[in-house]
Amino acid sequence: MAKSDPQARILAAVRAIPRGEVAGYGEIARRAGLPGRARWVARLLAISEDPALPWHRVLRSDGRIAFPPGSASREEQARRLRAEGVALVDGRVQAARAARTLDAEVWGPR
Template sequence: MPNTDHLRIQAVILGIPTGCVTSYGEIAHRSGLPGRARLVGRVLREAGEQAALPWHRVVRADGRLAFASGSKAFREQKRRLAAEGVTLNGVRVDLSLFGWQRDLDAELWSPDAWVHAPRSGH
């Protein structure tokens, strides 16, 4: 049985929209676990096929696929991304075109955005 952190990570991965990619670090951040990108990789490895996670939508922070170029896993990830309309420029996905970005306005102006904001010394 996966622990709570693993379940939160899996939920974020399941939420990546079709035709988009995001990084291991972004998934960790959205899961409430900033700095835990390696845990995201571990969760993906351990989840297995039965979890049906869209692992192919997860890339490195610079848009590169995590697998060695030309490997079976690389080719499969590239194939799955292409089927969703995501193209690679060499071994990278252009994150400005296909990245699942956070909505900065929503983060800044949501009702609870300022609850945990640091206060100034005034």
């Protein structure tokens, strides 16, 4: 992959998302060295014909699926994410709870 090929960098960043994890369009753009180009990421994913590309792991920055409710694309993305163990509620990824800190364990409520 040539460093000067931004499309290749975006696709590489998408391919690097581990199974069962997600990233936002903006985060993918940053990882590809293209901060502020989230829409470019979305457009590139929309036209990609690579069946092996894990496009379903890319979401809006708030953890929501970008496709409209009830659309076939939204249902397909949700199905693929659930198959990888990603929890969704109303089209939004449910983030794991943060680990408790030592202070919370020592000083928090019992």
